Amino acid sequence: MKKIMSFLIAALLLISCEKGTKSSVTLPTSIGNTNKILVVAKGNEWAGKIGDEIRTVFGEHQVGLPQPETLLSVSQIDPTGFKSFMRNGKAILFIKKGQKESVTVEKNKYAAPQVIVYATAKNEEGIVNLINKRGKEIIKIFQKEDIKFIQNIFKKERLDETKFKTTQNLGISIDIPKRFKLVDDTGDFLWLRQHLKSGIARGDGTNNVLIYSVPLINEGSVADNITEVRDSIGKKYIPGSKEGMYMITEQAYTPFTYKAEIDGKKAYETRGKWEVKNDFMAGPFLNYTVVDKKNNRLIVFEGFTYAPSVNKRNFLFELEAIAKSMKIK
Incomplete structure (x- = not known):
């Protein structure tokens, strides 16, 4: 009898764990239009050299269009406001300060589909240089994900x-x-x-x-x-x-x-x-x-x-x- 009870308790715990795992990976649907990204940066960074460099690189005009249009449209939010539904953006560029200069990518962290690019450097000058050197690479990351997003829609219809x-x-x-x-x-x-x-x-x-x-x-x-x-x-x-x-x-x-x-x-x-x-x-x-x-x-x-x-x-x-x-x- 004790063995049967032990087996039932173990089974219930396993089912409970499986349900918990499933719910933990259920993400809300991301929000945002194609070719638009949300930049998470402090207000003084956005108003200063970092923001200027982002607007210059991401604001390059798409060739072949009759009227000037940028490669990507950007908007900004302070890290203190990056919470609740704001975290559900489909495309996010996160400006960070850290010891190692890097560009890293994280997908579907807060919503799906979602891509977050972290641009990290030691100081303001380092971040400006990083955006200058690797900005086109970052743009391609966002555009590639947008292409996949649209293709998934078209595949269904x-x-x-x-x-x-x-x-x-x-x-x-x-x-x-x-x-x-x-x-x-x-x-x-x-x-x-x-x-x-x-x-x-x-x-x-x-x-x-x-x-x-x-x-x-x-x-x-x-x-x-x-x-x-x-x-x-x-x-x-x-x-x-x-x-x-x-x-x-x-x-x-x-x-x-x-x-x-x-x-x-x-x-x-x-x-x-x-x-x-x-x-x-x-x-x-x-x-x-x-x-x-x-x-x-x-x-x-x-x-x-x-x-x-x-x-x-x-x-x-x-x-x-x-x-x-x-x-x-």
Whole structure:
């Protein structure tokens, strides 16, 4: 009898411990928009050199946008106020003083999903130098988490790409949300459009996705030919309102091209502005040209936005998240 009682007590204690463990890891849902971070720093630090350096580094303008927009938007709170729901922010930069200079990352401490970056140095000068040297690295940490956040949302509401001839012919899968509607699907070229009335990014106008491929002729000249290729596609598939009008790369603005990686493959990321030849329509575009050596071709994903009179950073960020979900079979 004593053995049975001992067994029952042990079982109850085990169940109790398991319940306690489960409840202890249950976190509230984080709050905050994409591309926005909360800086935890003392008021005098924020008003002084540390705050100036953060605003300079994080306030760098995103290339390729018609109006100046920063890479990230920042707000500040004093450590004494960092409690209760304020700790549930999705993206937090914590300024700390300590003996060892470091940038460390902690995820899902107070809420989920959440990323906290701790920037630590001995004194004010050390923190300023740390932000100056490693600020872009910190920005990439926050942006990478935001990309994952958006992709998780889109994965739950994705279009079935097997319904499109082009994605089937190209052998790719990609997480595009259902709010995008079909414009054209030739088997070689896919065009999907979202009217910007709902979703993470809101406003007037449209977000657009283009997917197509071109032969890989000379890998060494891929980056140099991206503008020429996109202009030929615009002329062929994206007409304006009248004859002789079609989408081209804006001639007064030179696009920026960077090395990138999509699905583990070499790629180029190009940001610039588009316009309609002989018309007044224009906006930003984001192009990923992926080198698919196995199939001797280039797979091209392009997103472009038409949203007059509103900021466009978050629209392009959604298109970036879609592009980076692409898998090539």
